[in-house]
Amino acid sequence: MQSSKIEVRNIRKGFAKDDGTALNVVDGVSFSVRDGEFVAIVGPSGCGKSTLMNIISGFVQPDQGAVIIDGQPRNKPNAKGILISQHGSVFPWLTVRENLMFGLNGHAPANKAELADHYAAIVGLTGFEKAYPHELSGGMLKRAELARALVVKPEVLYMDEPFSALDALMSLRMRNELLRILAKERHTVMLITHDVEEAIHLADRIMVLSPRPTRIQATFDVPFAHPRRLSSPEAQELRVAILRELGVDSYGD
């Protein structure tokens, strides 16, 4: 039997509104993620996806419920799980290499630099190790973010709309890059995305969240081997089924 890497148990979360009433956001969400599994979460805008991800990665405390990682309750972030958010997290005052070295404790400085350059190379940033974030294009910045997350060898990668700021072509390139890296270095991944196609391209399983207060409305396995052909009838059928759950009629199916 495969072990559970992440267990999310009946999470509930609300926020206090200015008028003193409560905004109920997450309304009893439970699921588990296997070690090495890639799970994508899609849901309507504002339903509570980021709140749920922030709770699972330990940045926000739930009002009720628990997150269990490797059998241990999780209530604060740690280096075993890295969150890549849509806002980005590289330090603008550090170079690419320095950003990558930042999270590496317990290594000699020369080893840190070597590791940093290795991961810069993995994401295709060779030659830009000494560049500052403002000198990079949007796509390169996302690569730097990804390298910064991977260099600490996280057991879990939490990705909240990581490629949403990129144009369609660059986003597709980044997905392929991510799949290439994951084929070499297996991580457990949780991805939040608006993009159903992105979820079908990348994930082993896709959970559809309901509108706020959110619950899991449907779960779909993605049983297609990589590399995936998103234009295949099976992938298109899955896309239509997921969009239907999201209340969107798709044409051309």
Ligand SMILES: Nc1ncnc2c1ncn2[C@@H]1O[C@H](COP(=O)(O)OP(=O)(O)OP(=O)(O)O)[C@@H](O)[C@H]1O
């Ligand atoms: N710290 C907070 N304080 C008050 N309200 C919050 C807080 N964080 C989130 N919310 C509210 O919770 C709801 C869900 O927000 P959240 O960002 O989790 O949704 P989302 O599904 O990720 O949205 P989007 O699809 O637009 O990225 C929103 O109505 C938001 O205003």
